[in-house]
Amino acid sequence: MTTTVPRPSPAPADSDETPAEAARRAVRLGGTDGVLAPDEVARFIEDQLAGVDLDGRSVCIVVPDGTRTCPLPLLVGAVHAALSGRVSRMTTLIALGTHQPMSEAALASHLGYEAGRLEETYPGMTVLNHEWWEPTTFADLGTIPASRLSELSEGRLAMDVPVLLNRAVVEHDVALVVGPVLPHEVVGISGGNKYFFPGVAGQDIIDVSHWIGALITSAEIIGTTEITPVRALINEGASLVPAEKLALCVVGESGSLDLHSISFGDTISSWANAAEVCAATHVTYLDEPVHRVISIIPEMYEDIWTGAKGFYKLEPAVADGGEVIIYAPHITEISTSHPEINEIGYHCRDYFVKQWDRFKHIHWGTLAHSTHLRGAGTYDAETGEERLRVRVTLATQIPEDVCRAANLGYVDPASIDVVAEAEGGAFVVPNAGEVLFRLR
Structure with a gap:
């Protein structure tokens, strides 16, 4: 069943809106019970993206690397089908964080094409690893000042934080996050804007966000659906991204590639919507x-x-x-x-x-x-x-x-x-x- 509600502009990072309120602004297919058929998922993606003004615009699709369980060929295939012929440019960026880059063979298996034959499966689409080790791949979005970091971290840290992001995101009109939402040791529950920070971010904000999480401790923060101090910092960084930010957040069935749900909206509301399902299905x-x-x-x-x-x-x-x-x-x-x-x-x-x-x-x-x-x-x-x-x-x-x-x-x-x-x-x-x- 699809739950449809209006999707206004994203709330600012320092909004008083609760995650539950944000979740209501997203659109979701599925829930905590059962799994979705692949054709349902593909149709949902195509229907939702058909309702977004994307014609003639460039889109950067930000996806996880191979350390997340996800039916990515299904998701990326549906996104490509919905965007092909409409958008001016389409790039898929692998959110490595600081993990090892994926080889061509690994990328092909991950995204669902034959190695060396990307164009045959996904015509017009470019695929890039996030080259976190290469300074020239970053764009400077500005600085989060020490006073603001102190507020976001609830007094744990106070220092200026340079906000660097993979320039592929900045150089596209729309950034579309596609990936799973899971309990996470640093942020509480992963997904949404986390695909930007630390997914395709520079070292400074990665270090600061992870150390705030460590100061709180993993056992304390993991699985939290609320806006944790780390999530607040991530959202603050994302507010500096000039691209329109949308997300398809999925919650998978543990141990399989089936999906319980898929949520669509801006990167804040879709994450909050999916986090509700994740908390019910991925905590024992x-x-x-x-x-x-x-x-x-x-x-x-x-x-x-x-x-x-x-x-x-x-x-x-x-x-x-x-x-x-x-x-x-x-x-x-x-x-x-x-x-x-x-x-x-x-x-x-x-x-x-x-x-x-x-x-x-x-x-x-x-x-x-x-x-x-x-x-x-x-x-x-x-x-x-x-x-x-x-x-x-x-x-x-x-x-x-x-x-x-x-x-x-x-x-x-x-x-x-x-x-x-x-x-x-x-x-x-x-x-x-x-x-x-x-x-x-």
Whole structure:
């Protein structure tokens, strides 16, 4: 069923409008029960885009990389069908954040075309990786002043933040975000304007947004449907984007490529609308805390930097002194893009906060990732003692000495019998990384 309501202009980032009020301005097909047929999804996309003034305009389609489960060929195919022959230019931009670029073969599989034959499937469309490592790919949108950052972060940080964004977004008339909405350790629930910041953003706003999230802590912020301080900062950055900003936000069925829902509107209202569905479908509540977790990491996560989501989504449900085993025999390294994490290792938030002069030169996004995987804990600056609430153990191809040096546990993945673990009382989570577990 399609729920249709008027779609006025986006509310400003500092609006008093609640997420529930914003959600009512979007249009949604589907909901928390059941899944949608592919032809329903395609028809919805074509109908919604037919109602937008896009003729003769250029459109940048911003999509996730391969670390998000999503029927992207279906979605991009429907978008292309709706825009082809109408728009002056069409570019699909992969929101890598700071992940590894996707190869042509990976892009072809991801978007649904034969490698080297993009034009045959999507005539007139260009596909670009977000080259976050290349300064010339960015446009300068201005600066969020320290006083405003202090307001947005609720007093946690006060500094000027340069706002750089991939120039492909800026050089198109319309930016159309297409992708899933999921519980997220930094922002609360992902999607919407997050595809711009950090999806295709410069390092400064990535570092600041992630460190604000780390100061709040992953366990506190993850799964929050409200406008968190990080979401407020992201929306503030997005308000500087000159393009018209629209989004097709989807909520998928866990463990499959089927969709529960798809929401369309501006990037704020469509996100809020989809976040309501996500909170109902992607959060599992447990009656008692679990003590031993086998978190089975799917192969779409190629390193611990991305596979750590298998911890983030479990931490709130783990007992004090419990253990989360990141079971990923396919993973061979901690990070393909951020070797500095091997130098600092994994520690709780206070380990860095109470030794700030020692660590402030490290990218704050890296520090944030460190705290997110290590979870809650305390650090005594006088004694140098760090106490961590939960043990984190890697069952990967990463050597034991590398794991220990990074302040993580190690176990040979060949020694783990998943079936026996489940029979012995361990909490086994297949396809970990997208469903959040909480205690009632």
